[in-house]
Amino acid sequence: MGNVDREEKQIKFRRELLDISHLNMPTFCEKCQGVMVFKGVGEYKCEDCGHLEYDDYGKCRNYIETHPGATSAQVSAGTGVSQKAIRQMLKDQRLEIAPNSHAFLKCESCGASIRYGRLCKACEVKYHRELEDEARAHKPHSNMSGFSTKIPKSEEGAKRFTKDW
Ligand SMILES: [Zn+2]
Numbered sequence: 001m002g003n004v005d006r007e008e009k010q011i012k013f014r015r016e017l018l019d020i021s022h023l024n025m026p027t028f029c030e031k032c033q034g035v036m037v038f039k040g041v042g043e044y045k046c047e048d049c050g051h052l053e054y055d056d057y058g059k060c061r062n063y064i065e066t067h068p069g070a071t072s073a074q075v076s077a078g079t080g081v082s083q084k085a086i087r088q089m090l091k092d093q094r095l096e097i098a099p100n101s102h103a104f105l106k107c108e109s110c111g112a113s114i115r116y117g118r119l120c121k122a123c124e125v126k127y128h129r130e131l132e133d134e135a136r137a138h139k140p141h142s143n144m145s146g147f148s149t150k151i152p153k154s155e156e157g158a159k160r161f162t163k164d165w
């Protein structure tokens with residue numbers, strides 16, 4: 001009975017995380033359809049060909065690192081990420097545009113102190129590993145090269161992020 005409660009809690013927690021994960025996270029490699037594996041701070045690497053991609057968060061972080069003091073409008077112009085998405089990241093405290101806050105947050109999964117976001121590094125990685133397992137289970141026809149031309153690229157791209165989670 002305790003186990004069921006715990007399971008329900010975890011499912012709820014996972015749903016909440018997915019709700020805030022509107023970051024255009026790459027799931028499959030645009031070059032070879034391999035699974036994109038989370039490397040940290042918004043960076044993903046294809047496990048098959050090594051191609052690197054960034055989610056919106058990674059793009060913004062990279063921009064802010066090379067343009068310290070940039071405003072959200074500049075970040076938006078420089079990355080192509082909408083100001084609305086940037087505002088949401090700030091609200092979620094995933095992004096620190098002015099790194100002068102000393103307020104420590106707690107990881108919502110394990111309670112560790114963190115400077116931004118909702119999860120500590122370890123829990124964030126764990127969360128992504130789960131998504132990657134799921135992606136592997138739904139990997140599009142990777143071992144059937146003969147079939148790979150059957151799905152038009154555009155259709156595939158459109159379906160990429162429309163899973164019901
Ligand atoms: Zn690849």
Ligand SMILES: [Zn+2]
Pocket residue numbers: 107108109110111112119120121122123124
């Ligand atoms: Zn944690």
